[in-house]
Amino acid sequence: MTVLERPGRPSGAAGPAAGGATRRMRWWTPYAFLAPYLALFAVFMVLPIGFGFWTSLHEWDVNLPAKPFVGLENYTELFDPSSVDGGRFWLAMRATGIFTLFSVPLLIVLPLLVALLMNGRFRGRNLYRAVYFAPYVLGSQSSASSGGSCSTGTSAWSTTTSASTCSGPPTCRPPGSPWSA
Structure with a gap:
């Protein structure tokens, strides 16, 4: 049996794995x-x-x-404008078409312009990025803060406002709610 070597590799050099053996992907791995x-x-x-x-x-x-x-009787009835459901179907199709016509371009063009603006080099770019992403960061942070206050029974919000009080674990109930004990 003859062993063929790859060109450009010195004889006796280790392969990709530690022992020189190559690992083959099994046919079922992607599945x-x-x-x-x-x-x-x-x-x-x-x-x-x-x-x-x-x-x-x-x-x-x-x-x-x-x-x-x-x-297919339901479909023939649906596409017949004289049927009971036919008129409502075409009104719904019209509303869906108008919604799609106006929302899809806005949902593609506007984010593309925002991305180009955020990627460009201009004075105040970091401030713009911070202002743009602040609602995402602060929203999750405030949710985490208020969620933790229900488990401990104390929060910064309950000392400044009387709108919500925590009765302790496991739930947080506003005063006067039907679930309050």
């Missing part, structure tokens, strides 16, 4: 990493969409035990 995502995707996306399509092919009434199969 093992994808499995949790695919399971959640199937449970929370594929199954509800499939069940929604299945129910659309039936005359579905929650109160009745029998749900007769009607096929």
